[in-house]
Amino acid sequence: MHPRKKEHPKEKAGLHPRNKHRERYNFKHLIASCPELRPYVRRNEFGDESIDFFSPEAVKTLNKALLKHFYGIRYWDIPNNYLSPPIPGRADYLHYLADLLTNHQPAAQTGKLPRGPHVKCLDIGVGANCVYPIIGNREYGWSFVGSDIDPVSIASANKIVEKNPTLKGQIELRLQPNKKDIFRGIIREGEHFDLTICNPPFHASPQEAQAGTLRKLRNLRQKHVKTPVLNFGGQHNELWCAGGEERFISEMIRQSREFATSCFWFTSLVSKSETLKGVYKALEKAGALEVQTISMSQGNKASRFIAWTFLNPKQRQTWVQTRWHEGV
Template sequence: MKAKIVAEKTNLHPRNSHRLGYDFGLLTQKYPELKKFVALNEHHIDSSHSEQAKQTIDFSNPHAVIALNTALLISDYDIQNWDIPENYLCPPIPGRVDYIHYIADLLALHNNGIIPEGENVTILDIGIGANCIYPIVGNSVYGWSFVGTDIDENAIQNCKKIIEANPKLIDAISLQLQTESRFIFKNIITPEDKFAFTICNPPFHNSKDEATKSSIRKVNNLQSRSFEERTKNPILNFGGQNTELWCEGGEIGFIIQMIYESAKYPMQVLWFTTLVSKKENLSRIYKTLSKVSPIEIKTIDLSQGQKISRIVAWTFLSPTQQKNWKF
């Protein structure tokens, strides 16, 4: 029998279970609905020359991506019931998994090199969306507890449906609607709360027009279609409500607001973190951070395919306070 050769995605975190790509044979067994979206990519080069190695889906088709995510959640994360409403973001799971693993590494620095696991490690997910992906992954891999917040009540209600449909999540994830959209931590972090870290995937764009143009570029990059087909319903193709894709001030405005608010809760969070998609925003982020005087700032580079991103993390706790943090 010929040995199976699989190209490893070395740009993903070493513990990311998706480094070896997608096993569509296994995934379609777990979730047969995915099978109708799987096709051969004749342009794929793989030394094994196997049909399985060349299997793929059309990543510009939101139904295909939702089916793939559903199969991955069943196969890798023991989630039996998951769905999102039409037009909501359907994030690529491998990138979300990387965020969780890198934050786990950060927590291990304060725990004698051992990643803290279990329900006593509580994480605040800012902008949980309708998909609930970060809490699902973090709870499945490390047993962590989550508080998920959003300004979109429909997104919160869909997360509630996901949690109720998967009993193992009921005691692990709580949800809170942010009723004042101009705030991030206000109304959410109470005086009794202690979070090991906060996570956030902030809106990228500063207007609906900018978000639409970005989606059109993504469609154009992913597949070759007529201009009319490529530009039709770009927001639909990639999903995303307005609150997920853009906000006043865009990514940098959102993160600056987050930084200033974080200074009001210095002892209640071990690490504040956020994704930063635009490298040009880093200088303003560092400048704003200098104004609130954190003890430590870290930047962690991420990459998935052609997309380059990074996590910026900061803490107001001294090294001694960090070491004495109780998980």
């Protein structure tokens, strides 16, 4: 016998109004779209249908079902131990990015979202999962270049694109040959991007990454956990780098200066609020002309992304008129 059924709000608090994942997961519909999810669905202690979020295979299969059901992705898979990200949060970042672009529309087109493949995005650290390009393309028709330092990630993302006819020709994957470079070696001469997006490695060491995983698992299980199991997976370059996210984002900002006129908005997720002080300092030093910090919320988790541009108002106006007019 289950304890008294838990009352749930109809919608998940905090998610963007256009996010397809605001309602609780409807496992009946998800299983209809992706039957392989069925073995992982069971009743939890409150009598609700759920999956074991402690299980990497269950989390991966849920993602497969979400991408198939909501975005029409026929094939999606990742190698073992690679990052299988929470889909609702990834979608949120992209919807807020669409708002960021919308705010620069001419007065006559206020509120219209720039759509179509002429809106070009660069995903730095696309990963084996290719999730940002998938959602950005399926929701807004944007075209993407995804970069990564890991050949296995690039091969996996390429396979996803090749096996989904709707993505072919919309997403291009590029291997970053130099691990110290972020934009150089990826952005080509004369190439322009409306957005760069990034989910940087946010831990400063393997030990810190492991401690973070243990905390997350304890929250899921509500009890003490000694052995970390990466339920969302993640290779070392996906989870940690020397100096953590502050050093990574600060270095990204420094390098973005070289490509000041190649991109309208550079952006990055910032996982920890204490990182912002150092990031703002780096932006001031680089000479960014406008900086925006956009807050997001997924359930109990508060997050944010930082956006910066080196374009002055006249350059921005010209950019919008010459690049976005055809899709509005």
